[in-house]
Amino acid sequence: FDTAAMLILEANDTIAPVQPKPGTQVLIPSQMLLPDVPREGIVVNLAELRLYYFPPGENQVQVYPLGIGQLGLETPEMTTRIGQKIPNPTWTPTAGIRARSLEKGVTLPAVVPAGPYNPLGRYALRLAYGNGEYLIHGTNAPDSVGLRVSSGCMRMNADDIKALFNQVKTGTPVRIINQPVKFAVEPDGKRYVEVHRPLSQTEGENTRTIAYTLPAAFHAFAEDKAVDDAQLKKAMSRRAGYPVVVSTGTGSAPATLSAQNTPSDNSLLTQ
Numbered sequence: 001f002d003t004a005a006m007l008i009l010e011a012n013d014t015i016a017p018v019q020p021k022p023g024t025q026v027l028i029p030s031q032m033l034l035p036d037v038p039r040e041g042i043v044v045n046l047a048e049l050r051l052y053y054f055p056p057g058e059n060q061v062q063v064y065p066l067g068i069g070q071l072g073l074e075t076p077e078m079t080t081r082i083g084q085k086i087p088n089p090t091w092t093p094t095a096g097i098r099a100r101s102l103e104k105g106v107t108l109p110a111v112v113p114a115g116p117y118n119p120l121g122r123y124a125l126r127l128a129y130g131n132g133e134y135l136i137h138g139t140n141a142p143d144s145v146g147l148r149v150s151s152g153c154m155r156m157n158a159d160d161i162k163a164l165f166n167q168v169k170t171g172t173p174v175r176i177i178n179q180p181v182k183f184a185v186e187p188d189g190k191r192y193v194e195v196h197r198p199l200s201q202t203e204g205e206n207t208r209t210i211a212y213t214l215p216a217a218f219h220a221f222a223e224d225k226a227v228d229d230a231q232l233k234k235a236m237s238r239r240a241g242y243p244v245v246v247s248t249g250t251g252s253a254p255a256t257l258s259a260q261n262t263p264s265d266n267s268l269l270t271q
Contacts, residue, residue, distance in 0.1 A: 002157070003028055004049035004065040004146030010197055010241030029242040033182040033194045034061065034267045036217070041173035042082075042136075042164075044068075044154060046075055047180035047196045048241065049146055051136070051156070053164055061269065064160040066136070067145045069152040071200060075134070075176060076152075082172040083128030085165065088114035089121075089137065097151055116140065121158055123165040127174055137161060148199070181212055181236070182243075183221050184267035191227050192268055193235050194243045208239060243268055 011029040020026060035045045035052065039061070043052040046068055053062040069075035091112040093101070101108050112118050121138015139145065139155040156164070180196040197207035222232055231246045 002065060002160075003030060006049055006146060006148070007065075007196075007241050010239060013238070013240070027242075029240075031243050031268065031270050032063065033184050033192060033243050034269065035177060035179050035182060037175050037177060041175070042168065044075075044136075044174070044176040046077070046176065046178045047199060049148075051154070051164075053167070055167060062163075063269075064156055064164065065146045066160075067139070067147050067149050067155040069150050070148045071203065073151045074199070075150070075154060076129075077178055078127070078129050078134075078174070078176045080127050080129040080174050080176075082125050082168055082170050082174060083132060084126035085168070085170060086124040086126060086135075087122070087165070089118065089124040089135075090114055091118050091120050094133075094151070100151075121155075121161060123161045125161075125165065125168065136164070181214060181218060182267075183218055185221070185226075186268055189226070189247070190245055191221070191224070191247045192243045193232060193246050194241070195235050195239045196241045197239045212236075 007029050008026065011027045032048070032050070035043055037043055039054045040056070041054060043054070044050070044066070045052070049066055049068060051064045051066050053064070054060070055062070092110065093108045093112070098108050114122075117140055119140055120135065121140060124135045124137035126132050127134045127136070133152070135153045137153060137155055138158050138161040141155075142157055144150075145155055145157050178199065180198045182194040184192050186192065198210040198212065200207050200210070221227065222229070226248055228246050228248045231244075235244050235246055
């Protein structure tokens with residue numbers, strides 16, 4: 001479905017992935033609000049495990065799921081750019097990665113050559129941040145896309161990273177943010193919120209109850225008379241990970257929109 005696994009868990013109000021019984025209805029969250037940042041280049045919202053790409057000169061956005069850094073090896077927030085495009089990358093495990101693998105009984109080679117068994121996949125985009133240690137890349141473990149499993153880099157499905165790699169240029173701006181709560185007022189006057197579970201900071205932390213740190217703009221949005229306070233509180237508590245309408249007099253309901261990755265002047269789109 002090209003949707004992060006963690007988002008499917010959120011939408012279906014569960015934590016642990018389970019094998020659903022035949023006939024079970026599963027909600028796939030394919031609608032989203034755009035993050036509250038300039039719409040240019042690459043935007044990664046860690047809270048929703050999504051990458052947004054805004055092609056220059058076009059009124060479009062492309063949306064991809066991705067895997068991010070695991071607990072203790074988090075992908076940092078940053079404002080940077082693409083520093084290098086690397087086709088057919090080799091992989092040189094860091095000392096930390098080699099040590100963690102050795103603890104699991106796995107001895108890694110000094111260098112993994114390019115090819116189908118390379119953890120970086122066929123394409124890598126090196127970020128001009130720090131010493132260049134963070135990449136957006138493919139993977140030889142597609143089931144890990146949409147989860148917090150990496151050592152800090154961001155991994156994408158093979159077709160997705162190929163499409164992105166072929167479009168972006170060196171110097172493309174990159175913003176990595178953490179916005180678990182998104183909100184918008186659409187041109188038709190409807191108010192929406194999209195609330196994700198915050199990323200846990202410690203082992204065993206309950207992401208259903210972690211308190212949010214919200215910007216002043218959200219408080220102004222919440223105090224607007226056009227926003228139904230009860231429905232907003234319900235959405236903030238449920239943390240469903242997809243847009244819901246919280247306009248006064250409408251009740252809280254999933255958003256409905258017919259669009260295909262074209263934000264226009266809207267913040268709400270369908271993948």
